[in-house]
Amino acid sequence: MDAQLFANLVKEISSGKQLPDALYLHKDAFSVLPKTLKGFIPAVAQALNIDDNDWNLVKLFKKEFRLSLLHYPDFYTDSYPPLKQSLNVDLAKLTHKITLYSDSENPPILHRKEAMILADNPHYDTFCEITKEGENAGLYENSRLIGFKRSWENIITRHGYELVDGRLFRSSAVIQPEDIGIDRHKTALVRHELSAPMKTLAKYGYLEGSYSIFDYGCGRGDDLRELEAHGLDALGWDPKFQPDNEKINSDIINLGFVLNVIEDQDERLDALLGAWELTDRILVVSVMLANENYISQFKSYKDGVITSRNTFQKYYAQSEIKAYIERCLQENVIAIAPGIFYIFKDKQLEQHLLQNRHKRAYKWQYLTAPEPVNEDQARILFAKHQQLFESFWLTCLTLGRCPANNEFAQTEKIKEVVGSNKKALQLVLKWFEEDELKTAETMRKEDLLLYFALAMFEKRKPYTQQPEDLKRDIKAFFDTYKIAQHQATELLFQIADSALIESLCIEAEKLLPAGKIDFENGQPHALTLHKDFITLLPLVLRVYIGAALQMYGELDDIQLIKIHIHSGKVTLLGYEGFYDSPLPQLKERVKIKMADQDVDFFDYIIEEKRPLLLNKIDYIDDTFDDYKKQKAFNKRLLKDLIKVGGLNISKLQLEALLHEKNVKINKYKLIRLQASQLL
Template identity: 60%
Template sequence: MDAQRYSQLVKHAKIGKQLPDAVYLHKDAMFSLPSELQSFIPAVANAVKLGPEQWNIIKLFKRDFRLSLLHYPNFYDDPYPALSQSLNVDLARLNHKITSYIGTDNPPILHRKETMIDPKHPEFETFKMITQEGENAGLYENSRLIGFKSSWMHLIKRHGYELVDGRLFRASAISNSIEATGIDRHRTAIVRHELSAPMKTLVKHGYLEGEYSIFDYGCGRGDDLRELEAHGLDAIGWDPNFYPDTEKLNSDIVNLGFVLNVIEDQHERLDALLGAWELSDKLLVISVMLANESYIAQFKPYKDGVITSRNTFQKYYAQSEVKSYIERSLQEQAITVAPGIFYVFRDKLEEQSYLQRKYKRNQRWEQLTSPQTLESKDKAKLVIAQQQELFTSFWIQCLALGRIPGNDEFAESETIRGLVGSHKKAFDLLKELYDTSEFETAEKSRKEDLLLYFAMELFEKRKPYTQQPENLKRDIKALFGEYRSAIELATELLFAIADTELINRQCEKAHKTMTASLLNQGHSLIFHKQFVDELPILLRTYVGAALQMYGELGEDIDLIKIHSTSGKLTLTAYDDFEKSVPFLVERIKIKMAEQDIDFFDYVEEMRRPPLVNKHLYLSNDDINKNKQENFDKRLARILEITPQKEALIQRVELETSLDKANKKIRGFTLVKK
């Protein structure tokens, strides 16, 4: 069966809960499907080794060539059964994914069960009555929350009802009012004097250049809004305390900035997330506060969070916890941008464009060679000589793309085609005139960037895109021939990061070719983040896989350490890397095998370890390289360390050694006290 035939058959489903993109029905009603589907669905289940007792609800997708087999163990007994397991089968790519909801606090549940069974089924009228009771009680008015178990039960309670043997009864002892907690939510809105962290990520990725409309959901005092408006951007915001009268409008980008942390009611928290998602046309930005257990322990526990000293509620998250919460709630994959900051794209073409930009090296191509002397009287070559500026611009665009540009990818395409006939003819002629090694380097660079992009998609187990941007289609055709070839190469690359011997060899190779780095033989490679793009493609993939959990390398990160034998990556941040001796303020250890991150803060200044031998991480072009190296050698003698190796010392050791030598640090010099 192919995708076209599958789509035709799904349209003929007579029984089932009809949604815009899918049909749900119980397998007891499978007889109502076209005969081909009746035999196809069990065959799929057998192929993925899913026993008949492990599924009872079928989800047939209308627009995609895939189906899901869902297990609701108490479908007939529970009025609103909870999902225990889902198996999603991608029939186009022949792969599948199992998700378990056992033990989760708020699993998805089913409503309107009568739509999923045969109208002649003995339970049909009972199910229909249960649905009617819910509608009469007003429980279906807010459709965002009804799909989750604890939120549904909370909604029933708030409306003054309770469930008795699966039926709704008016609860005499239940109040419709929300619990009075005395929490000062409005005090969580802090005053900002610069853009918030999530807004800064939007600036970094070009989303605040005027092309997109912005809605700030939970905007607090509106500091971000004022700054955006000052730059002439289309930005509005809503906040229950400070901007309660603003209309909630759909926008290209919706920012839900540090809102989920401050809502003490779990159901209201979910409502805020789903509400923000509904308003986003292209992208939802979600940010939360992260903290470790020792920090949280200083506050008074309350519900699933704490009460701070300002009498505000805070729900602190772990990175993996909030990502899982977002993905479970929205049924969409969240992209980690930074610690506590996530992007969820509704526009999947924009998502692909973002991810391609994320893994593309920033190279500014400049013409370094001149055309060879023309001996031929070929008219086309003479035209190129006469229009050198135009054709040089075209050649640089070829270098930037690593392939021949499409007609819409070069501003003066019409002129080029008018002069020589086509982009392909122009490119072939230019190859005879210019040094082609430049283009070969550009082509190799773009191919590696795309392999990294595809490898990270595989690492994240991201669903295949039903559509791809035109530029990506062109890249695939020019550089790989076909999509399958690109995926096969990316798969090999991804598996290779588990080969410690290969990683070790690649670290040794990188150390010889990088602008600056420090190699601890058989253990690690350390370098400044500005040189990450100089890594061989395998090590770029290693770093990229680790950063899937952490996010992008922000301004605060300075050094990166690849642990070549343990599957770990360490990021370090210093108080001022430009100083002769910076002090460590934060260390982040990413453990890929455990899918976990450890954050180590050095809040107390006296506990901050110094970075000595800093010159090892500077390029020869750095204006401070020579004086840093001279300084490091003098300091090394005082500390009795080797100036060409990593030296891990404590601040107290540095200060004790300086006191003993009667020296103090002043800039890049050591002077007498």
């Protein structure tokens, strides 16, 4: 196989995703390849000891004797699968390079997958639908941004959509891009700052959001992360860390500290010319400067030196690099700072800068600002803003997670003090108990599971129509809506397990502040508790009660709930005078039969015949206003009444018993009557 034959064979291929310089084809579509090429590609993989399971797509270059074997393990299960590994093979130089993306926060992703398989593939129609969704939503209007996971997610959000289980749904509310006020936080550490050339762009107002940015030689992507945090249109490429990213035209190209690390002068020139070709408005070039005394300490190599770290560096003088750029590009070069230069293709913009460069000074506000550098500094910062951080902590406990910007009223103040809500959380965890937050997280997750389980009873709106805070909760606690639904379904099934319900009721009686289990024939029959304690129950019992209440409604006039352990029933008890009388009167009883989806109502209209709650003390604790008075009342009353027939009596029956004992009830007191009072 030689370069000419390779080019001819690639040219014959009409299938696959066709780009100007290359085509992509899935392994399952190799039947359309010319026979020679069909055998050649696997042979290359085998020669380089690449397992057949470690690649499933091939990228064939049209103008170069080169191919790439790409591994998208989620090709068929993810609508926009991320790249896990790439093997780039230069067949002309007989060299290859493997790049791993497993740990990348922003890996390349695939679009238009239907073009990479054949029409008879069972996934073809689904892939077409996915692409059509994106087109209808207008997501492909700016194709330069769609090739990376984080950028793609930002585009989806800005267009008012949510990605749910790989499909696009209209959001109930669109998250607006954050204001990128250019105010640098004064406590930011140097290692978290923008690079020097990016700082100059911020200073002159080019990072306000009006310009697209491409970082030519982005390294590990530190600048890109900061720019993306501000919602800017920023992409990058690097020969070592991001070699598979496309080099694309942008308003601003940053060639930051690249020229001085290339030892080959021809490659150095190619880098400068290549960056200029991609530039639509401004090229920013920056290099390392040094004088002869500094350079003399290193070993000379070509036109530069070998440093103590065994790396090449070409140190420049300011005038030297300026003259070099002017000579190569034949353009005006504007010195912005030592080692930093602007070259404008947009000449009007160039004049604007020259006229106004000293009039505007923006400071960058770091969204990725670090926490204080040491404990003393952190302690001082916390003491200075203690009320702010305490309020923030309470919000975290309420949500069970770090609040979004619009979920904490003083977020702007947090940004001024420490940079972001996320950094604030890291700081407050130094003073408050992390276990508290974990408990709050567990409680919030359980509440959500309860919510989803009960939603199955009343067919609530699908996830795409839920409010934004709920979507954040789902992401934080379950990752996806599908996982949340699966866990909720399993939870709902557990309420049919009577053995589990019995054990949980026994456990609950021990843990609740108040409540009582009734027995029949020596076996647990029902757990009765006050409605204030429902939230303290094990989650399965909360679902048990909640499922029953879907057939009843709110508990406004109900005080006690009885969980029938073995019959799948719940009884609701409403009393008159529960909170201000020692002997509340039962006026309403509701029996909910979940298996039959039926509800029975029993009203006690005649006041004298209403059953009295003689053991109210069993269902309240010291948080109730009348707890102490009730405890003293029951201690005396029940001692006498148990001897004469038990607890289940009506108001009329009680009055008769009290009359026999010459006793009268006055509020929470038992008063013995004198002989004259009995007449």
